[in-house]
Every structure is written in C-alpha cells, then in structure tokens.
Amino acid sequence: xxxxxTRTLPGIAFDAAVERVTDALKQDGFGVLTEIDVQAVxxxxxxxxxxxxxxxxACNPTLAxxxxxxxxxxxxxxxxxxxVRETEDGTVEVAAVDPAxxxxxxxxxxxxxxxxxxxxxxxxxxxxL
Numbered sequence: 001x002x003x004x005x006t007r008t009l010p011g012i013a014f015d016a017a018v019e020r021v022t023d024a025l026k027q028d029g030f031g032v033l034t035e036i037d038v039q040a041v042x043x044x045x046x047x048x049x050x051x052x053x054x055x056x057x058a059c060n061p062t063l064a065x066x067x068x069x070x071x072x073x074x075x076x077x078x079x080x081x082x083x084v085r086e087t088e089d090g091t092v093e094v095a096a097v098d099p100a101x102x103x104x105x106x107x108x109x110x111x112x113x114x115x116x117x118x119x120x121x122x123x124x125x126x127x128x129l
Contacts, residue, residue, distance in 0.1 A: 002098065002101065003097065003098050003101040003102060004083075004095040004096060004097060004098055005095065005096045005098060005119075005122055005123040005126040005127070006093060006094065006095040006096075006126070007093070007094050007095075007126050007127065007129055008087070008091050008092065008093045008094075009091070009092045009093070009094060009129060010091055012092050013092070014052045014084070014086050014092055017084050017092040017094065017129075018054055018056070018084050020129060021056065021082060021084055021094055021125075021129065022056065024125045024128060024129060025056070025058050025082070025125060028060070028121055028124075028125055029060045029061075029062065030058040030059060030060045030080075030121075030125075031058070031059055031060075031061070032056045032057065032058055033057045033058070033059050033079050034055070034056070034057030034079065035054060035055070035056055035057070036054065036055040036057075037053075037054055038050070038053040038054065038055060039051065039052050039053050039054075051085065051086040051087070051088070052084075052085065052086040053083070053084075053085040053086070054083070054084045054085070055081055055082075055083055056081070056082040056083075056084065057079040057080070057081060058079055058080045058081070058082050058096075058122075059078065059079040059080065060118065060121070063114060063117060063118050063121075064078060064079070066114045067111060067114045067115070067118075070108055070110035070111045070114060071106055071108050071110075071111045074103070074106065074111060077099075077102060077103060080096065080097050080099055080118060080122060081096070081097050082094065082095070082096045082097070082122070082126075083095045083096075094126055094129055095126075096122040096123070096125065096126050097122070098119050098122070098123075099114075099115040099118045099119050099122070100112065100115040100116050100119045101119075102115075103115045
C-alpha cells in the first residue's frame with residue numbers, strides 16, 4: 001500500500017530543497033508548524049550519523065479546522081508530515097503523507113472527504129517541485 005507522494009529532485013542541494021518545499025507549501029496555504037532535523041537529533045541523542053533528513057509538519061488551517069470539526073480526535077494525526085531526505089546516492093527526495101491512506105482506519109465519510117482534498121493538494125505540491 002502506498003502511503004506517500006514521493007519525488008526526487010536531481011541536482012538540488014538539500015537545504016535548497018527544504019526551502020523549495022516550504023515555499024511550495026506556503027503557496028498552497030500550508031504553513032510549516034514544526035521542523036525536525038532528524039540528522040541532528042540522532043547525532044545528539046544516540047551518536048548516530050545519518051544523511052540529512054528533515055520532517056516538516058505542514059498544516060492548512062482551513063482544512064485542519066474541517067478535519068477537527070468532522071472528527072475531534074483527528075488532531076492525533078495532524079499535522080501532515082512532509083519529509084525531505086538525502087538518499088544514499090546524494091539525491092534529494094521529498095515524500096508527503098497521503099492523508100487518505102493514513103486515515104482509512106477512521107470510519108467517517110466527512111473526514112475522508114477532507115483527507116482526499118488535502119491529499120490531492122499535497123500530491124500536486126510534490127508533483128510540482
């Protein structure tokens with residue numbers, strides 16, 4: 001089962017990719033609420049050396065409000081995570097969660113409609129990078 005929308009960005013440096021993704025999200029009404037530098041956290045906490053890996057917690061306030069109105073506990077699955085990571089060959093990859101896939105466990109047609117809308121927008125953002 002596919003649960004992400006994924007695209008590689010050949011020839012783009014990691015930090016430039018993070019900026020590009022953040023800008024693309026903002027252009028479509030998503031803000032980045034959280035940014036986790038997984039590389040730095042793993043180095044600091046357990047001494048592990050991993051390739052650059054950033055998790056961006058993206059949120060569109062209007063769509064988040066719709067989701068919370070339809071399903072009050074859905075906040076446990078928010079925000080929508082977008083990952084920017086450097087692969088083994090040095091290429092940068094972007095992956096955004098498919099909210100429809102992650103919310104299938106919640107039997108709520110109103111929520112499914114919102115998840116479909118969010119997913120369509122995240123897919124378009126990733127495809128447009």
